[in-house]
Amino acid sequence: MPDDSALNYATANHKNDAISINYKKSQSYIVPCSSSFRDRVTAFADSQGASVADLARSVFLLVPNETVMATDDPGEPAPDDREVVKLQSGPSKGRTLRRKPRLQLRLPIGYDIARLRRALSLALKMADGEKMLSVESADDRKKRSDDQVARTRLEEDIEQLQRIIGDLAFEPLREGISSRSEALHVMGFAPTAVPDQKAIRGRYRRLALVFHPDSPFGDHQRMSQLNEALEKLTRA
Known part of the structure; x- marks a missing residue:
């Protein structure tokens, strides 16, 4: 033996x-x-x-x-x-x-x-089917590698956008919105601006795409104040 x-x-x-x-x-x-x-x-x-x-x-x-x-x-x-x-x-x-x-x-x-x-x-x-043997070509391996590189770059871009948006986004008001100038601030307008309803709703839609909780950059508090601002400006 x-x-x-x-x-x-x-x-x-x-x-x-x-x-x-x-x-x-x-x-x-x-x-x-x-x-x-x-x-x-x-x-x-x-x-x-x-x-x-x-x-x-x-x-x-x-x-x-x-x-x-x-x-x-x-x-x-x-x-x-x-x-x-x-x-x-x-x-x-x-x-x-x-x-x-x-x-x-x-x-x-x-x-x-x-x-x-x-x-x-x-x-x-x-x-018994407990393990699988995967056979892939050189082209398959290259495509998988390229896809991984693209995915990594996309994740890095998203992280950078999150940082940029965090830097540029309005600071939520502690006491909520109590005046028109505060509503304009939340919407990104100058405190003395007089935007029409079309401009207000257009700005709201764009900001909602950013701050809605389901978006990659979602922020519940900012979205809540954005809704308050829209209500105040469209009611005025």
């Missing part, structure tokens, strides 16, 4: 560019796992007309290594989870042996046992 430490040629962080695998040489891996996990993997491989090694190889070819390593390792079997096998050759032929359940697969040298379990677990998750 290969020793796990002798099979681990990968560095501790398991990055793709840090994994050295000799593709010209292969070896047999013994992967200890629970009997239920073993049975699910072998049943899935059989249903696809493939071997367990084919499943692991497919995952390593198609899925980024960070995704594989982010998958939970099903781990070693529990102490009471053992299989009984009868030795078929050697001096102990005919004897029965209790051992850890396992999967055996042949792959290039250099894979870590836990990484193999993770890859097979990910294959099961994808088969």
Whole structure:
């Protein structure tokens, strides 16, 4: 049985560019796992007309290594989870042996046992619909990147507009509106201005677009005083 430490040629962080695998040489891996996990993997491989090694190889070819390593390792079997096998050759032929359940697969040298379990677990998750494999072209990736850049710029523009509007917006009157000059101030007119009704309502509509609570720059207090100002100026 290969020793796990002798099979681990990968560095501790398991990055793709840090994994050295000799593709010209292969070896047999013994992967200890629970009997239920073993049975699910072998049943899935059989249903696809493939071997367990084919499943692991497919995952390593198609899925980024960070995704594989982010998958939970099903781990070693529990102490009471053992299989009984009868030795078929050697001096102990005919004897029965209790051992850890396992999967055996042949792959290039250099894979870590836990990484193999993770890859097979990910294959099961994808088969069950728990995980999805997304395939996108270089154009798709560029468009997604461009969209993200545009979204970031738009968010920055909105933040800048919010700051500008906050600086330019009228200061809400503590005691509310009690005079025509205060109503004109809230509407953005000079205190001595005499705007007609069309100008007043036009200014109200534009300011309401800014201060309405549903807008990105909404301000309930300012909107409330804007309504007060409109009522006072249209009533006068």
